[in-house]
Amino acid sequence: MSVRKFLDLSTGHLSPRDREQLSQALAPGTRNTPGTCLVGPYGWMIYAEEEPDPLTWSEVPGLAALLARARELDCDYVLLDADGPVDETLPFFDED
Numbered sequence: 840m841s842v843r844k845f846l847d848l849s850t851g852h853l854s855p856r857d858r859e860q861l862s863q864a865l866a867p868g869t870r871n872t873p874g875t876c877l878v879g880p881y882g883w884m885i886y887a888e889e890e891p892d893p894l895t896w897s898e899v900p901g902l903a904a905l906l907a908r909a910r911e912l913d914c915d916y917v918l919l920d921a922d923g924p925v926d927e928t929l930p931f932f933d934e935d
Contacts, residue, residue: 848929
């Protein structure tokens with residue numbers, strides 16, 4: 840049996856532009872979706888590769904720090920949820 844960890848974070852850790860780029864990159868029917876990920880109505884779950892290809896998420900530059908944080912904490916995935924928790928060590932983009 841294999842059990843994996845994931846880092847649960849707020850989508851606020853991505854800038855509004857990064858969130859829009861990620862939505863576009865993962866939209867249904869998009870060809871060549873980068874990386875391994877799941878899309879939901881309130882966010883995304885993305886595989887945190889141990890040695891990511893720098894071009895994989897080049898359209899979403901803010902995601903690199905979140906994936907690196909997941910790897911730092913020995914997590915295989917990042918769950919980005921609109922109501923997810925805030926990690927004080929990462930940038931946060933308040934929309935208010």
